[in-house]
Amino acid sequence: MMDHRRLVNESPAVIGMMTSVLQSGGSIDTAIRSVSESGPRQSRSMFERAVRLADTKGSQSLTEALSSEISGLPKEAGGYGRSVMMVLSASASSDEETKDRMMRDAADIALYSVREMGEAYGASLTVPCMTVFGIGIMVPLILMSILPMLSIGGMFGSRTVSQGMIVTITLAIVPSAILLVAIHIRGRNPFLTGEGTLRGLRYGLPMISAVPLAAIYTATGSDGDWMFLFSLIPACIAVMILMTETMHRERRRAKCELSLMDSVFDIGNRMLSETNFEKASVDAMASRRDCSDVSQSLSREFALCRGDLRSAISSVVGPISSEMSIALQNILLCSERNNDDAGKLAVTLGKQFQNRTITKRDLDMKLKSTTDMMVGTAAVFAPMVLGMSVAMLEPLAGLAGYTPLQNTSAILDVYLIELSALISILVSSLGNGEGVIQMIWRFCTICPVSLLVFAICCSISL
Numbered sequence: 001m002m003d004h005r006r007l008v009n010e011s012p013a014v015i016g017m018m019t020s021v022l023q024s025g026g027s028i029d030t031a032i033r034s035v036s037e038s039g040p041r042q043s044r045s046m047f048e049r050a051v052r053l054a055d056t057k058g059s060q061s062l063t064e065a066l067s068s069e070i071s072g073l074p075k076e077a078g079g080y081g082r083s084v085m086m087v088l089s090a091s092a093s094s095d096e097e098t099k100d101r102m103m104r105d106a107a108d109i110a111l112y113s114v115r116e117m118g119e120a121y122g123a124s125l126t127v128p129c130m131t132v133f134g135i136g137i138m139v140p141l142i143l144m145s146i147l148p149m150l151s152i153g154g155m156f157g158s159r160t161v162s163q164g165m166i167v168t169i170t171l172a173i174v175p176s177a178i179l180l181v182a183i184h185i186r187g188r189n190p191f192l193t194g195e196g197t198l199r200g201l202r203y204g205l206p207m208i209s210a211v212p213l214a215a216i217y218t219a220t221g222s223d224g225d226w227m228f229l230f231s232l233i234p235a236c237i238a239v240m241i242l243m244t245e246t247m248h249r250e251r252r253r254a255k256c257e258l259s260l261m262d263s264v265f266d267i268g269n270r271m272l273s274e275t276n277f278e279k280a281s282v283d284a285m286a287s288r289r290d291c292s293d294v295s296q297s298l299s300r301e302f303a304l305c306r307g308d309l310r311s312a313i314s315s316v317v318g319p320i321s322s323e324m325s326i327a328l329q330n331i332l333l334c335s336e337r338n339n340d341d342a343g344k345l346a347v348t349l350g351k352q353f354q355n356r357t358i359t360k361r362d363l364d365m366k367l368k369s370t371t372d373m374m375v376g377t378a379a380v381f382a383p384m385v386l387g388m389s390v391a392m393l394e395p396l397a398g399l400a401g402y403t404p405l406q407n408t409s410a411i412l413d414v415y416l417i418e419l420s421a422l423i424s425i426l427v428s429s430l431g432n433g434e435g436v437i438q439m440i441w442r443f444c445t446i447c448p449v450s451l452l453v454f455a456i457c458c459s460i461s462l
Helices: 005-024 028-038 041-055 062-071 073-093 098-124 125-151 164-185 198-219 225-273 275-288 289-304 310-316 321-336 337-401 410-426 436-458
Strands: none
Touching: 005 028, 005 041, 005 098, 005 289, 005 321, 005 337, 028 041, 028 073, 028 321, 062 073, 062 098, 073 098, 073 410, 098 125, 098 337, 125 321, 125 337, 125 410, 164 410, 198 436, 225 275, 225 289, 225 321, 225 337, 225 410, 225 436, 275 289, 275 310, 275 321, 275 337, 289 310, 310 321, 321 337, 337 410, 337 436, 410 436
16 A cells, blocks of 8 residues: 655655656656666556556556556645656756756755655654653553552552552553554654565574573572573673674665765766766765775776676666666766766756755754654663662662562563563654664663663662
8 A cells, every 4th residue: 555655755766766867868758667667665656557557558658647646646745746747747848958947846846845744744753752751651660669659658548559450551551552652653654664574583583592591590599680681681792793794784885875875966077077977987986985895896897897887887886776776877878878968967866866865864863852762761761760769669668567569670670671672663663764673783772771770770779
């Protein structure tokens, strides 16, 4: 099922792909088919339907078929529809200056729509995130500490608070409520692109080692309050060691993709200075630290490809960014006809990429405070508040001759582990989203800190 909010998020990429095809000398039909084959997921599905409709003679032309698809979009995707329709109109213009201006306007409309949607999305996170903050800290605090304290004071008379009910609410109902909020936020995130795969779960297999470690700790007859620290921290460290190379490689790929986008503008300027495409692209990438390896690989491929430069670009740049691979291939195609026109195309695309990067960075900065608050809640604030409340409860119970709930520390340890996992899912659902691998990594960084803070606070003598 198509998510129209995420469709709007794809509009800058779609406009960039169509612009690169049209300005490299391709037809609007070629541009539409290019998006249907290699475009972003939501747009690819819609463009595929338009291509299928035209190919089966259900429509007179690809342009008409795509216009029909766009006319069926809801109001929420209005910016997407306007920008694509403007590109379709630009393709019909015989005046090159008018065509260029209309395509620039289309890119501006697409970016404005994304920025407007991002502001609305950021504002909509306030209530759900504060709900998680309240449920995740206040409810367990009330159940595990305040209610027993009130019982000490005799507020409930001779009745005592049921431990089974408290454990059920703390370990089942509260985490379920937080999970529902996380699912709700993820479902309404218009920028979510990291779908992830279940194959990433294999990185979490070393967590199983926590079970034998817990058994060994229990067999030694040691204090059970430290069991989770003894078992989970080594398991989390083992997972992080095994994942370090994968995480480092993904960070390098993401940085390289951004640098490639920045280099397109430089490629255009070099080509306008009478430099051919091969040298301009290699030199522009070499001037950026994150792209130096790509520059060397591309230079070697150009030397060995026997004139098949498109396959060289695809093999080197494709694994890093399919969008950048398509853009460079279109610039190459244009340069085979006219080097100056290809330089102008690269400059146009470079400006679009730079504007998209700035817009994305602004949205990420607006979400950073929310992300930091959620991570801080799970890693420090929640365990500190719960640990101090447990530390206060024990001397009060001793003074009043009251028997507190059994295994309070162990119950809260389990809850903090659940909270760390849930916050990892929630944070991974914000912004562009993260895959399973990033969720596991985040859990392994939050959980040990949370358990350690809780253990330290519990051990404080009041």
